[in-house]
Amino acid sequence: MSRKYIGIDIGSTASKVCILEEGKEPVFEVLPTGWNSKITAGIIKQDLEKRYDDLDDAKVVATGYGRISVEYADHVITEISCHGIGGYNMIGRDCTIIDIGGQDTKYINVVGGKPIDFLMNDKCAAGTGKFIEVMANRLGLTIEELFELAEIGEPISISSLCTVFAESEVINYMGEGRSREDLAAGVIDSVALKVATLVQRKELQDTVIITGGFSNNEFFASLLSKKLGKTALAMPDGRYAGAYGAALLAKQKDK
Numbered sequence: 001m002s003r004k005y006i007g008i009d010i011g012s013t014a015s016k017v018c019i020l021e022e023g024k025e026p027v028f029e030v031l032p033t034g035w036n037s038k039i040t041a042g043i044i045k046q047d048l049e050k051r052y053d054d055l056d057d058a059k060v061v062a063t064g065y066g067r068i069s070v071e072y073a074d075h076v077i078t079e080i081s082c083h084g085i086g087g088y089n090m091i092g093r094d095c096t097i098i099d100i101g102g103q104d105t106k107y108i109n110v111v112g113g114k115p116i117d118f119l120m121n122d123k124c125a126a127g128t129g130k131f132i133e134v135m136a137n138r139l140g141l142t143i144e145e146l147f148e149l150a151e152i153g154e155p156i157s158i159s160s161l162c163t164v165f166a167e168s169e170v171i172n173y174m175g176e177g178r179s180r181e182d183l184a185a186g187v188i189d190s191v192a193l194k195v196a197t198l199v200q201r202k203e204l205q206d207t208v209i210i211t212g213g214f215s216n217n218e219f220f221a222s223l224l225s226k227k228l229g230k231t232a233l234a235m236p237d238g239r240y241a242g243a244y245g246a247a248l249l250a251k252q253k254d255k
Helices: 037-051 079-091 129-138 143-152 163-175 180-199 218-228 238-253
Strands: 004-010 014-021 027-032 059-063 095-100 105-111 114-121 208-212
Touching: 004 037, 004 079, 004 238, 014 037, 014 238, 027 037, 027 238, 059 079, 059 238, 079 095, 079 105, 079 114, 079 208, 079 238, 095 180, 095 238, 105 180, 114 180, 129 143, 129 163, 129 180, 143 180, 143 218, 163 180, 180 218, 208 218, 208 238
Parallel strands: 004 059, 095 208
Antiparallel strands: 004 014, 014 027, 095 105, 105 114
């Protein structure tokens, strides 16, 4: 039986797993991180042990916000390295990766499969998944419904850089009777603008890909592309880029 290489990406909101095995397609899985990443890491281990009898022979690399909680990992590697190699191998060429996580947004420039530059916005949640989650809750919507309404609305300007103040802006607009479609459009437009403002300080490769929880959203990709003035590609499995890169690095380190 061939050796398995497992990448575990413990994010602030969701935890992703990638399992690589010779001659087989990568297996991707996701589950909520919950309030305690150590418990989540334990749940992942239990699930893997139930499914694979030879797990003791597997090589595991952990990454992400809660990577140190994966006590059974053979190696712990930063998100920048894992997202870099994961995104590069998903697209198959040099690229700029824009990773929109639950608590931060990352720019990673990858050449020859290696990150050569990166920038992380972790000072404010206004350009992240957490901002979208907070606003969806405020509007009484699921995240999926928020995006659906945003596509048919006219964006209202939400200028605050702080999530708390931006939420106050939305509450004021709600008091004025503005439509949920326009408010939803304003929220998503605000995130796209903040992400574009962050990465436009940096060099962009001809290929720009989106990873993270909204990576497969074509509407968001088109909106971000307009802000960047360059096509940003939605990636169906983009949320697994970190876990995939971690699994690839596990394989590399086994040589």
